[in-house]
Amino acid sequence: MSTQEVSVPAVPPASGAWRAGDPRGGRRFAQIGDISLERGGVLENVQMSYETWGTLSPTGDNAVLVLHALTGDSHVVGEAGPGHPTAGWWNGLIGPGRELDTDRWFVVAPNVLGGCQGSTGPSSPAPDGRPYGSRFPYLTVRDQVAAERALADQLGIRSWGLVVGGSMGGMRALEWAVMEPDRVERLYVLASTAAATGDQIAWCSPQLMAIRSDANFRGGDYYDAGPGRGPHAGLGVARRIAHTTYRSEAELNLRFGRLPQQGENPLGGGGRFAVESYLDHHATKLTHRFDANSYLVLSQTMNAHDVGRGRGGVAAALGRVTARTAIAAISSDRLYTPEQSAEIAAGIPDCAPLRVIDSPYGHDGFLVEIERVGEILTELLGEPAQAELAAR
Incomplete structure (x- = not known):
């Protein structure tokens, strides 16, 4: 999409x-x-x-x-x-x-x-x-x-x-x-x-950078690139960073800890930890329903809030x-x-x-x-x- x-x-x-x-x-x-x-x-x-x-x-x-x-x-x-x-x-x-x-x-x-x-x-x-x-x-x-x-x-x-x-x-x-x-x-x-x-703006900064650094971002003018050609990878990285701040350290440790994702081996086998799979899931969900440019505009609006x-x-x-x-x-x-x-x-x-x-x-x-x-x-x-x- x-x-x-x-x-x-x-x-x-x-x-x-x-x-x-x-x-x-x-x-x-x-x-x-x-x-x-x-x-x-x-x-x-x-x-x-x-x-x-x-x-x-x-x-x-x-x-x-x-x-x-x-x-x-x-x-x-x-x-x-x-x-x-x-x-x-x-x-x-x-x-x-x-x-x-x-x-x-x-x-x-x-x-x-x-x-x-x-x-x-x-x-x-x-x-x-x-x-x-x-x-x-x-x-x-x-x-x-x-x-x-x-x-x-x-x-x-x-x-x-x-x-x-x-x-x-x-x-x-x-x-x-x-x-x-x-x-x-x-x-x-x-x-x-x-x-x-300053802390909130700092957490936001790498999210904005991730989107803008995506090769498919094209300076924000990507709407004519065709299906599947938007800056999805960058938006996904932004969501992973943001979602980490949306949940607490205690919850992530209790819920996932160091558990591997089921059927995967993160210890040198190219697999993921369970918490990585969790972040991947939320990244994928967002890239299918949200526009990267809106994410940038709204994030900058929040940074300016005073x-x-x-x-x-x-x-x-x-x-x-x-x-x-x-x-x-x-x-x-x-x-x-x-x-x-x-x-x-x-x-x-x-x-x-x-x-x-x-x-x-x-x-x-x-x-x-x-x-x-x-x-x-x-x-x-x-x-x-x-x-x-x-x-x-």
Whole structure:
């Protein structure tokens, strides 16, 4: 499969009553116009892909925004199928009677700007009809939030009852609450940070180098190379590096240790250790569903993340947040550490004490520990936000 094949072509938004939503989800498309970029310039004719669950109230006051991580997409819950390369990444959290109860909430999950599952990204057609490729502009988290804001405007959503996201999605959730405090009533950030650290940027650097060094990368303009000719090897190496940081040392040692892969001999026989096979598996999965250029664009966006940039520093920026907030960290996360989550929690005025989810799964714990994530979510939604109090 070529890397180009994983992206969704630009199509007009589906006709029909988008406001009513669909309890089963289902990908939709919105043309939101031009987006002015933080670093200057304009990204023209932007399309946003998104899914919805539940029904938007007549006053538009029951909306929830769910934001995905680096290689996620809008398919938060549901099975794999046409248009969905993988099953939902938070299966079990959305639906009637669930933590995000669709009898109460209208849930919106967009594919991020710069991604490769329906929203405008490097594999999308530029104004000249050819894929952007190397011409795609540098994005910041603020640009991505600006696109999501335009989508919210088009959907008739003035404010969000809740904005929630983990990892890269947590960066966007936090940026929403800082950029648009009057539009975010509750905030839930998991396994994220207020600003990318030197350590995180350092781990990212060899991932970017691996992709750019692939002979099939062609400077980012590989979409016309034909099936199977994209920079899959480089993207696979990037995923192996990243996935190592997503899991904990304790888990990898306990789960794999020095065991050989079944039927293989790693001791001079050209075989693999079991942990190497595990990383190979995740690399192969990603190269069949994700675009290498999107991986570069989104990784650079995460590296640039800093809510304090131009706002007097992180503390001053966090002080702008008016949302009732819950911050959760994963105890064994070595990529976005509990200390970084603690900084966010300490800086937001209306924030509950930091919740640390005890998990051996490292950074990926925010995807694995669904029950614990849901418990904190239920507590937050059970607390009336300021807009609800004012309406009483």
